[in-house]
Amino acid sequence: MTNFISVQLKKAAEVDLAKPLCKFIQQSYPGGDAQAEHCRAAEELSKLRKSALGRPLDKHESALETLLRYYDQLCSIEPKFPFSENQVCVTFTWKDAFDKGSLFGGSAKLALASLGYEKTCVLFNCGALASQIAAEQNLDNDEGLKAAAKHYQFASGAFQHIKDTVLSALNREPTVDISPDTVGTLSLIMLAQAQEVFFLKATRDKMKDGIIAKLANQAADYYGDAYKQCQYKDTLPKEVFPVLAAKHCIMQANAEYHQSILAKQQKKFGEEIGRLQHAADLVKTVASRYDEYINVKDLVDKINRALTAAKKDNDFIYHDRVPDLKDLESIGKASLVKSTPVVVPLSQKFTDLFEKMVPLQVQQSVSVYNQRKADLVNRLIAQMREATNLANGVLASLNLPAAIEDVSGDTVPQSILTKSKSVIEQGGIQTVDQLIKDLPELLQRNKEILDESLRLLDEEEATDNDLRTKFKERWQRTPSNELYKPLRAEGANYHNILNKAVQADGQVRERYQSHRDTIALLCKPEAELNAAIPSANPAKTLQGSEVVNVLRTLLVNLDEVKKEREQLENDLKSVNFDMTSKFLTALAQDGAINEEAISVTELDRIYGSYTQKVQESLKKQEELLKNIQNAHQDFSKMKQSNNESNLREEVLKNLAVANDNFVELVANLKEGTKFYNELTEILLKFQNKCSDIVFARKTERDELLKDLQQSIAREPSAPSIPLPTYQTTSAGGSKPAASSAPTPAPRTMVGTKPQPPARPPPPVISAASGSSSTSAPSGTAPAPAAAPAAPPAPGASAPAASTAPSQAQGPPYPTYPGYPGYCQMPMPMGYNPYMYGQYNLPYAPSPVYQNPGQAPYPTPQQPGYLFPQQPYYPQQ
Numbered sequence: 001m002t003n004f005i006s007v008q009l010k011k012a013a014e015v016d017l018a019k020p021l022c023k024f025i026q027q028s029y030p031g032g033d034a035q036a037e038h039c040r041a042a043e044e045l046s047k048l049r050k051s052a053l054g055r056p057l058d059k060h061e062s063a064l065e066t067l068l069r070y071y072d073q074l075c076s077i078e079p080k081f082p083f084s085e086n087q088v089c090v091t092f093t094w095k096d097a098f099d100k101g102s103l104f105g106g107s108a109k110l111a112l113a114s115l116g117y118e119k120t121c122v123l124f125n126c127g128a129l130a131s132q133i134a135a136e137q138n139l140d141n142d143e144g145l146k147a148a149a150k151h152y153q154f155a156s157g158a159f160q161h162i163k164d165t166v167l168s169a170l171n172r173e174p175t176v177d178i179s180p181d182t183v184g185t186l187s188l189i190m191l192a193q194a195q196e197v198f199f200l201k202a203t204r205d206k207m208k209d210g211i212i213a214k215l216a217n218q219a220a221d222y223y224g225d226a227y228k229q230c231q232y233k234d235t236l237p238k239e240v241f242p243v244l245a246a247k248h249c250i251m252q253a254n255a256e257y258h259q260s261i262l263a264k265q266q267k268k269f270g271e272e273i274g275r276l277q278h279a280a281d282l283v284k285t286v287a288s289r290y291d292e293y294i295n296v297k298d299l300v301d302k303i304n305r306a307l308t309a310a311k312k313d314n315d316f317i318y319h320d321r322v323p324d325l326k327d328l329e330s331i332g333k334a335s336l337v338k339s340t341p342v343v344v345p346l347s348q349k350f351t352d353l354f355e356k357m358v359p360l361q362v363q364q365s366v367s368v369y370n371q372r373k374a375d376l377v378n379r380l381i382a383q384m385r386e387a388t389n390l391a392n393g394v395l396a397s398l399n400l401p402a403a404i405e406d407v408s409g410d411t412v413p414q415s416i417l418t419k420s421k422s423v424i425e426q427g428g429i430q431t432v433d434q435l436i437k438d439l440p441e442l443l444q445r446n447k448e449i450l451d452e453s454l455r456l457l458d459e460e461e462a463t464d465n466d467l468r469t470k471f472k473e474r475w476q477r478t479p480s481n482e483l484y485k486p487l488r489a490e491g492a493n494y495h496n497i498l499n500k501a502v503q504a505d506g507q508v509r510e511r512y513q514s515h516r517d518t519i520a521l522l523c524k525p526e527a528e529l530n531a532a533i534p535s536a537n538p539a540k541t542l543q544g545s546e547v548v549n550v551l552r553t554l555l556v557n558l559d560e561v562k563k564e565r566e567q568l569e570n571d572l573k574s575v576n577f578d579m580t581s582k583f584l585t586a587l588a589q590d591g592a593i594n595e596e597a598i599s600v601t602e603l604d605r606i607y608g609s610y611t612q613k614v615q616e617s618l619k620k621q622e623e624l625l626k627n628i629q630n631a632h633q634d635f636s637k638m639k640q641s642n643n644e645s646n647l648r649e650e651v652l653k654n655l656a657v658a659n660d661n662f663v664e665l666v667a668n669l670k671e672g673t674k675f676y677n678e679l680t681e682i683l684l685k686f687q688n689k690c691s692d693i694v695f696a697r698k699t700e701r702d703e704l705l706k707d708l709q710q711s712i713a714r715e716p717s718a719p720s721i722p723l724p725t726y727q728t729t730s731a732g733g734s735k736p737a738a739s740s741a742p743t744p745a746p747r748t749m750v751g752t753k754p755q756p757p758a759r760p761p762p763p764v765i766s767a768a769s770g771s772s773s774t775s776a777p778s779g780t781a782p783a784p785a786a787a788p789a790a791p792p793a794p795g796a797s798a799p800a801a802s803t804a805p806s807q808a809q810g811p812p813y814p815t816y817p818g819y820p821g822y823c824q825m826p827m828p829m830g831y832n833p834y835m836y837g838q839y840n841l842p843y844a845p846s847p848v849y850q851n852p853g854q855a856p857y858p859t860p861q862q863p864g865y866l867f868p869q870q871p872y873y874p875q876q
Helices: 018-028 033-053 061-077 115-135 142-170 180-204 209-230 240-265 269-289 297-318 360-397 414-425 428-474 485-522 526-532 546-574 580-590 595-638 643-714 769-775
Strands: 092-095 109-112
Touching (some): 018 033, 018 643, 061 115, 092 115, 180 240, 240 269, 240 297, 269 297
């Protein structure tokens, strides 16, 4: 009687988790021990999946423990890896647990690039395996009863969790086995079986009959609810429905039986008989309808014995009135079971393989923080560099410090020589030419990588659109144009970056052309440089004056400000602070991360002092430049002015400006080269991302096409074609009665191999057969001894006007003597004796029609033969 329902496990396709996870780790984490450790953890996870899903599992606790550990690990990595179709794309394929498939198409399956789908299917297998382990328990002892109840309640909780989360986890229609309706029914079935186990334990422990009746009545209620949920749905295996119906009746009968014992104890003998009669009717129904699924013979005998004894006692002693069934008080219910909630970790032996890896939300917050930090540092450095360029420009326009160093008027000032030496050491104009020459090649390489990446997306999207147009609503997967939106937005952003880089390259090239000659002059030796600078009258009278001393002091102070900025810039670049611990703490405390508030606070705390120093430096430079300009006005008034000195001063200014432009050009070009090289690495990652998702989409496309072909093969074929008229016409030529449905083509019965016609016996020919055939008196039919009738066709019966022949082999041929059909041609010697028709007669049939059923007329001997025609005897 203890027939329990267990659930079949889902089957998963093999998936390599290590490769995509290691690829993401290598792209997202810096190289070193941490990266290597994370990659080893990914390989261990892949091995764990093979152990949990890649082999048949025993119905044992250890197998369930492996499944639970894998489920816990999936829950652990979910916040740490961005599993999706356009990031870490891993396609998980699972078959329907209840779909047995068909001859031409396999069982139904679903492939999704979703970790939630993998978790749902693994949890389904956890519940299914728990139900199988519970069904294997020995219910004759307390340990087996406790284990069965525990596993059934866990299975119920697992199925209930799937019901609550499957639609949000998949974002599409699931297979039937994990649909909310199916798993909801399975959860209720497991709960009913757990309640039945408690009923069995209460019966074994001989608890009070009132309590046992309530436990049984609650179990009957659970079974009844489960049967109602799946009664009109073809989602579970067909053998489940009769078991549920039988269990409902059996549990209700047990409840009535134990309640009758309670009624007998209370001297309610009529109620005792009424309840036993109801119980007897219930088990009789089970025995008559569901006997092949559940054996209730012992329960029937027990109830019948009790009913017979109760009736006997009541008839002879008590004479109590037996109430109607509707007048009996309802039996109470007592539920001792509940679905075990799914709380991670489910395994007691779980250890997180990626314990040291921070969650994805923390990674994203750290990434945004680093971007905020880079923006702040770049803004401060840009302010200082802009101020330095401004100071250099002002000094160059004032010809400082060359103006106060040019005492002889016919030698190169020391500041110009220093600048010339610096330019020559950096490679001079050849360095700038080479850097400018390299830029187009770097740009072209980046463009090619980006174009190739987008081409991959375009080709796959075009293929997806073609297949969607071909299969229409059957093509059930995310459209490529929607899936590729983030990638296309990223590609458009890279296009904009390259366009801006092209514009910046043009501006640098234009500035270089305007200052190229002056920079080339700075690269010449000192003698050639001195010859290129016009001479002028000396200004020795200004040396030692107070104005010159003031200018020198101000220029020294300005140089100190520039040096302080260089140090400040290095300090800004070297500041490093790991925000991971801050974000992890916030995530643990609040369950979420307010990245903006935390980042702004920390950046202000770390870089607040540097920001203040930058502003002080800018303010100090502004005051120094103002004082320098005022002092230079006094210096210009005191200085003797003429055309030669003005021309010399202009050349010196141009050389100073050329030096500043050279320094800025080299810095810009090196920065551009670095930018293009870094962009190449970024674009290569983008290309890998595009190629990975395209490859995953192609794999998914091939799987979907295969599934579509199988589903099309499982669909019913075209309706049968009606038989031709000559196959439906009877021997007498009458047509069959009209039928509303088309007559299917005749087919050989499955399992019955068509047999050849029976071998005909050799004809017996007497010595006078030849003469009798020629000298028979007129009007007398000769005996057909020499021409035995052909054997009936296989499967032939009495001819009927409305039945088709048993095998569709063309027009009907005569199959018995006297058939008014077609006339056969004489057969040559050596013909096949097993061909269809009357081929084994020694004489050809007469072309003259006879009445149906009449023996054929003898035929004359064929011309050309001296002796009577001999029959053919086939070789034995």
